[in-house]
Amino acid sequence: MPSQADGASLGVLETAALLRELTAGMVASDDFDDALDHLAQTTRHALPGIAWSSVTLLRAGEPASVAASDPSVKDLDELQYGADGPGMTAIRRREIVLSEELASEQRWPEWTPAALARGVHAVLSAPVDIDDHVIGSINFYAADAGALTPAQQLTAMLLAEHAGLLLAAVRDRARQAALTAEIDDALTYGEVISQAIGIVMTQRRCAPGQALDVLRTAAEALSIPLPDVAERLVASVERDRDG
Known part of the structure; x- marks a missing residue:
């Protein structure tokens, strides 16, 4: 130099x-x-x-x-x-x-x-x-x-x-790479996570990563596991639909 x-x-x-x-x-x-x-x-x-x-x-x-x-x-x-x-x-x-x-x-x-x-x-x-x-x-x-x-x-x-x-x-x-990995991990929990992500995407008109982030934030705020949040959301939507 x-x-x-x-x-x-x-x-x-x-x-x-x-x-x-x-x-x-x-x-x-x-x-x-x-x-x-x-x-x-x-x-x-x-x-x-x-x-x-x-x-x-x-x-x-x-x-x-x-x-x-x-x-x-x-x-x-x-x-x-x-x-x-x-x-x-x-x-x-x-x-x-x-x-x-x-x-x-x-x-x-x-x-x-x-x-x-x-x-x-x-x-x-x-x-x-x-x-x-x-x-x-x-x-x-x-x-x-x-x-x-x-x-x-x-x-x-x-x-x-x-x-x-x-x-x-x-x-x-x-952050995008981590979000993709989180989505993959979340989907391994089963169909209920996929359904919850789809519901949030429809409600908020957002991408899958953003939908998963919404679910994770709710799980942290409520201090309950992510699958439980997903199950509650799916159950709530099904009740509204049946009602």
Whole structure:
């Protein structure tokens, strides 16, 4: 990779090459966790001075998963779920968070000592919007204080926005694949599930996957097995028809 004039940020060609590498690996994946791992490994080389990188996610407001270029920072990211850290701050505020020198950082009193103990002396976190249910941050860690600067924030923001779009696409593919598998599994319960799916499809004018999702939501809300929900629905429709 060509050297930078000031070492502060990537040039246009380097950024384009990084985005191509990121895109190629993620569009080839149908597994969301694999895509996260590729993102963490690729962004390790995103900015001069970075020693490690990670991805922190929240799903429906709850801790979801962490992917990291190194196990030590994965543990560090998981610590953020219990003790506030730069990634969680970026997620909460929806803005870039930078600490050029963690030794003098006051914002995260529990997280910062753990970071310093792992050799992290600077951090830059950028929020990632994936969809209505999943949000997160990409976190860049440096071993040297001052290695991450405000000049690198634009590149970090660009990477985060691009990664969010790619992760949303992977999540959609994974969700559709999982839904198909769920339909197949549901049909193995027997004819009553098939009948219930057909009823919901007719009532709501929706696809089989959406109909199954309606049944599953009802089962969770009522705290009863899916087959029982299906049997109740079929029985109710038959009573209305006979009446």
